[in-house]
Amino acid sequence: MAELFSNVTNITWQQAVMCLIGGLLIYLAIKKGMEPTLLLPLGFGAILVNLPLSGAVGEDGVLTVLFNAGVANELFPHLLFVGIGAMIDFEPLLTNPKLMIFGAAAQFGIFFTLSMAALFGFDLKDAASIGIIGAADGPTSIFVANYLNSKYLGAIMVAAYSYMALVPLVQPPVIRLLTTKNERRIRMRYQQHSISKTTKILFPIVITVITGLVSPHSVALVGFLMFGNLIRECGVLDSLSETAQKVLSNLVTLFLGITIAARMKAEDFLRPETLLILGLGLVAFIFDTAGGVLFAKLINLFLPKDKKINPMIGAAGISAFPMSARVVHKMGLQEDPENFLLMQSIGVNVSGQIASVIAGGLILNLIG
Numbered sequence: 001m002a003e004l005f006s007n008v009t010n011i012t013w014q015q016a017v018m019c020l021i022g023g024l025l026i027y028l029a030i031k032k033g034m035e036p037t038l039l040l041p042l043g044f045g046a047i048l049v050n051l052p053l054s055g056a057v058g059e060d061g062v063l064t065v066l067f068n069a070g071v072a073n074e075l076f077p078h079l080l081f082v083g084i085g086a087m088i089d090f091e092p093l094l095t096n097p098k099l100m101i102f103g104a105a106a107q108f109g110i111f112f113t114l115s116m117a118a119l120f121g122f123d124l125k126d127a128a129s130i131g132i133i134g135a136a137d138g139p140t141s142i143f144v145a146n147y148l149n150s151k152y153l154g155a156i157m158v159a160a161y162s163y164m165a166l167v168p169l170v171q172p173p174v175i176r177l178l179t180t181k182n183e184r185r186i187r188m189r190y191q192q193h194s195i196s197k198t199t200k201i202l203f204p205i206v207i208t209v210i211t212g213l214v215s216p217h218s219v220a221l222v223g224f225l226m227f228g229n230l231i232r233e234c235g236v237l238d239s240l241s242e243t244a245q246k247v248l249s250n251l252v253t254l255f256l257g258i259t260i261a262a263r264m265k266a267e268d269f270l271r272p273e274t275l276l277i278l279g280l281g282l283v284a285f286i287f288d289t290a291g292g293v294l295f296a297k298l299i300n301l302f303l304p305k306d307k308k309i310n311p312m313i314g315a316a317g318i319s320a321f322p323m324s325a326r327v328v329h330k331m332g333l334q335e336d337p338e339n340f341l342l343m344q345s346i347g348v349n350v351s352g353q354i355a356s357v358i359a360g361g362l363i364l365n366l367i368g
Contacts, residue, residue, distance in 0.1 A: 014266035015050040022046030022264075028165075035165035035323065037253045042161060045261020063262035066255065071157075074146055076256045077139030078224045083249025084321065084353070085228025086241050090203055092347035095193045099313075099344065101295070103351030106317025107359045108291030109134035113284035114363070120276060126150050128367045130277055133160045134284030135356035136167070136318040138256070143221055144360045148367065154263025155274040159281030161260060167323040170282070172331060174289045175315050183297070184335045186310040190343045200233040211358060218361020225357065285318070292317035292348075310341060316348040319356035325349040 025043030029036035049057050057063055070076035093099055114131030122130060129150035132141050141160035145153045163170060175184075204226030212219040232241045268274070292314030300308050312331055316324045325345035332341040 011052055012266065014270045015052070018050040018264060018266045018269060019047045022050070022261075025162075034168060037250060038161055038165040038257055041254050041257030042158070042165075042261055042264075045258040046264045048258075049261055049265050057262055057265060061262075063259060066259045067262045070255060071142060071259055072146065074143055076252055076259070077142045078220065080139050080249060080252045080256065081221055081224040082228040082231075083244045083252065085204070085225040085230075086232045086244035087249065088225075088229055088232075088321070088350050088353065089346070090200065090229065090350055091195050092190075092343045093350050094195045094199060094203065095191070096344075096347055099347040100351040100355070102292055102314045102317040102348045103353075103355035104317070105295035105314060106288050106292035106348075106352050107134070107355055109284040109286070109288030109318075110356075110359055110363070112287045113280050116283060117277075117280055120280075124367055126152055128363050129153075129156055130280050131284065132156075132360050132363060133163070133277075133281040134288050134318075135360055136160075136164055136285060136288060136320040136324070137353070137356045137360075138164060140221060140319070140357050140360045144364060147217070147364055152273065152277055154260075154268060155277040156281075157260045158264060158269075159278050161257065162278075163281055163285050164320045164323065167285070167318075167320045168327050170285050171289050171315055171324065171327050174286055175293060175312055175328075175331060178290060178293045178297075179311050181335065183311050184331065185339060186308050187336070187339050188310050188313070188341060188344050190340070197233070197235065201230065204229045204233070207354065211361070215358050215361030215365060217364035218357050221357045221360070222354065225353070288318045289315045310339075310344070313341060313344045313348050316345040317352040317355070319349075319352045321349050321353050322346065324352070 022043040022045070025039045025046065028034045029039035029043060045063070049063065110131045113134050114127050117127035117130040118124060125148040129145040129148050129152065132144040133156060135141060138157065138161045141156055145156045150156060208219065208223045208226045211222040228244055231237045231244060293311045294314070296309050296311035296314035300311065303309065310332065312328045316328045318324050325342065325348070328345040329340070329342040332339040
């Protein structure tokens with residue numbers, strides 16, 4: 001009893017705050033249904049590592065072992081990309097390849113945030129690692145921050161995955177601020193084209209080769225993403241494709257979420273630099289969204305009335321797949337119950353998945 005009382009009284013206010021943050025993440029995951037595979041393990045892990053004398057962390061703690069085995073050596077991000085690739089259907093993008101430009105435009109937040117972080121006094125490698133939060137892609141954020149040996153890896157990982165899960169809260173206000181009701185009600189006709197199986201098989205191979213030539217540092221991540229997609233499209237590995245989509249991606253996401261929480265210890269997390277990184281991460285997501293929307297509005301200036309683009313689909317160019325596409329589709333239905341933007345949004349969203357990894361590789365080419 002005395003030991004129990006001692007443990008209770010040893011909880012610092014910082015640890016209590018982190019436990020409350022963990023509880024909030026669990027609440028959002030369960031009660032609000034906001035990306036529970038991300039927020040639930042992240043929230044539970046935040047509580048786990050902030051209990052007094054927690055045996056989960058430390059040199060031999062299980063979360064430390066998991067971190068070294070799966071995150072520090074980038075194993076988890078690469079395995080997760082195999083699962084993501086197996087889930088992605090590139091047909092909407094192949095049907096309308098022009099959608100790729102929106103994926104590129106929505107990476108603006110990366111470079112804007114990099115500049116902001118440098119202005120706030122972070123050295124260039126840390127600023128680049130913080131900017132890549134704007135990739136809206138947890139594995140890419142881990143990969144870049146690890147490669148650049150950023151001392152803020154924990155905060156960067158937490159920010160990247162937290163904001164990915166909070167896309168349904170972050171994006172709608174930005175989209176509404178930058179668009180009119182009439183713009184949000186623009187209908188876009190989706191014309192289904194037959195995409196041959198050969199094209200679907202060649203696409204991941206060609207993208208991997210092009211990426212390897214243009215952005216060598218990102219070829220591993222793009223390669224694993226495209227390998228997962230090749231498993232999906234080849235037609236002879238259906239059971240492996242299903243395993244990659246469900247078992248592999250879910251299992252790695254769960255382990256990754258709770259492992260990231262190993263870097264949410266109060267003494268490391270509740271610091272001015274960490275809070276600033278979280279703020280800059282939010283800036284990155286906002287400017288990613290704004291970049292995609294404003295680029296679509298710019299294109300509309302040169303298009304005839306019957307060819308206008310619904311600018312909301314530009315917001316789906318961030319790499320948060322498929323959350324961002326769902327947000328845009330849902331907002332379209334709210335404005336007009338017969339305005340179906342899902343296929344266009346998915347096409348833009350998957351292009352953003354590719355563009356974000358390439359952007360990360362370009363940053364490594366310039367700074368690494």
